[in-house]
Amino acid sequence: MDRKITINDVAEKAGVSRQTISRVLNNKGDVNETTRKRVLRIIEELDFQPSMQARSMVTRKTNTIALLIPDITNPFFSEIVRGIDRTVRATNINVLLFSTDEEVSREVSCIQLAQNYNVDGIILCSPRLDEINLRKLISSKLPVVLLNREIAEMNKVYSIIVDAQTGGYTAAKYLLDLGHRSIGILVGPAYADSSVKRLIGYKKALSDYAVPLDESLILHIDHQHDKIHENTQLLVKRNATAILAYNDMTAAKIIQSCTEMGLEVPKDISVIGFDGIPISRLVNPRLTTMDLPLYEMGEMIANTLMKMINGEETHTKLTVVLPLLKVGQSTRAIT
């Protein structure tokens, strides 16, 4: 039964103390060049892998961050995760991934877990987590970055949020400019801040154009059972000439539903997405969407967290990302 090779095995074989091995490992303190070479050779020979656990215990650094997101298969998140991963990688930090499925109980236990792991920092995307648990987390010494979640009077936390209101406004305004007056909107669950904000923007645009608000054109979808098809049918039945989709994935499904109903996009009905994920360019017709710099958002998140971890003061407490209109072929002027 072969035990794992430890620093002691290396020390013994090299005929030096384990402290010297440690010095070689960490390039710290002076080590005789001959000794260093020999130690390195022996490390290689024995295929010695220093234990991060043991190291963490004394350095109080794990070089690991926790990442809590609802669903890794959602391209919105996976793009951001890629940005985060690529960025932290350069600093030898690794990512512990927790998928939460937006279940609050799971989020709470994942946060606990992350703390058990003594991660150096945590990135949290969780629209539903209650304020009490959120504040508790932030009050701990652990550096925290929030994605799409703001919290008042907490200057120990950094948030990056999408300006959903302006996004909703811009998208609606664009359709209004195209002549649409009956615009349906499919937003996310009502508890999500982004849904609320998106609706405010939408309503503001309508009112700016003196278009009376038709509440029946506002529909909410649930993350789990989305019922896009039913909702699209409803909106069509209610004479919507354009639809603001919850996100690009939803937009693609809406277009599909329209096609199945014998409607052509954008000839018969316009559809506009949100997020600007890679797929938005691949569906047919190419989506008009509110584009977000997802990868770059991941970079910003990671960079800020790393600064916090290193104890550097960050002046930025909040980054607001503005979605930009990217015109594709899923919208057109009404005649």
Place this chain on the structure above:
Amino acid sequence: MDRKITINDVAEKAGVSRQTISRVLNNKGDVNETTRKRVLRIIEELDFQPSMQARSMVTRKTNTIALLIPDITNPFFSEIVRGIDRTVRATNINVLLFSTDEEVSREVSCIQLAQNYNVDGIILCSPRLDEINLRKLISSKLPVVLLNREIAEMNKVYSIIVDAQTGGYTAAKYLLDLGHRSIGILVGPAYADSSVKRLIGYKKALSDYAVPLDESLILHIDHQHDKIHENTQLLVKRNATAILAYNDMTAAKIIQSCTEMGLEVPKDISVIGFDGIPISRLVNPRLTTMDLPLYEMGEMIANTLMKMINGEETHTKLTVVLPLLKVGQSTRAIT
């Protein structure tokens, strides 16, 4: 400066030894019911989070597995990851995610890192990693599961692979049955086993139908700079009436290129995808594709790895997953 609460703090406050706290924590050994209650209350009060590092050091279990994949934004992987994550979660195991971008040097260092973390097991998807490094990993005591990679005479490892050959054969046969005789194929890089196998299946189908092989219809694409548009143009110029795509994402891009060239899919040209990712149902026209049970593959991978970790003998050393033809609207019979 508030240190982290340790088991000793709890012990002191509860007026018992730390061993008793440990017993309560692990439900191991007898503890007086009154004591247990008190200890639990104090744990709650102090918000004590046991350190996994310290625990791991003595138990030699980290409850963590490493997951090495090329790219998390690729839906093929993110679906599988979701299956893995959901499955291991039930056993209180967590996932350390390493994105490798298919760079061999990074793969090697990630494997090292995973070992530094003393993970309990590792899931590896790395078509390019050299056999020497791979065998070295497998020879260690660490349980390993390979995705889309077989290795000979190694009965310490479990592989799950897609039957790319049959997949290529079935797809090509389907197109041949539809009357196509000039079938282009876009496969992945030549070093990837899956590309080679896919081509073998494709060629076999052609020969079964006595269709002469036209090498100019076989194109390889690179993971990084895919040049789908150029390749599609080439195939069209060479009079392909159908194209077998590398995967669904590629298929969507091919369709887009065709559209830009003024060709209609499937009227003018048929396109068939591979993998059956969710997007295949959302592009227009809906993709005909070789469908794979990605989520379930993730489950299988996770379950097998957990068995290996628990020291249970697994009779299965290899799972071959058969892609099934799922007819959509991107293909049609030639007249």
Place this chain on the structure above:
DNA sequence: TTGTAAGCGTTATCAA
């Protein structure tokens, strides 16, 4: 330039 001793926070083992 190198070595010795102590300690990180937990569990295992044995004794009480």
Place this chain on the structure above:
DNA sequence: TTGATAACGCTTACAA
């Protein structure tokens, strides 16, 4: 039912 002691593998601080 509980406690004392050693051990896990490493780094830090100090001494040689």
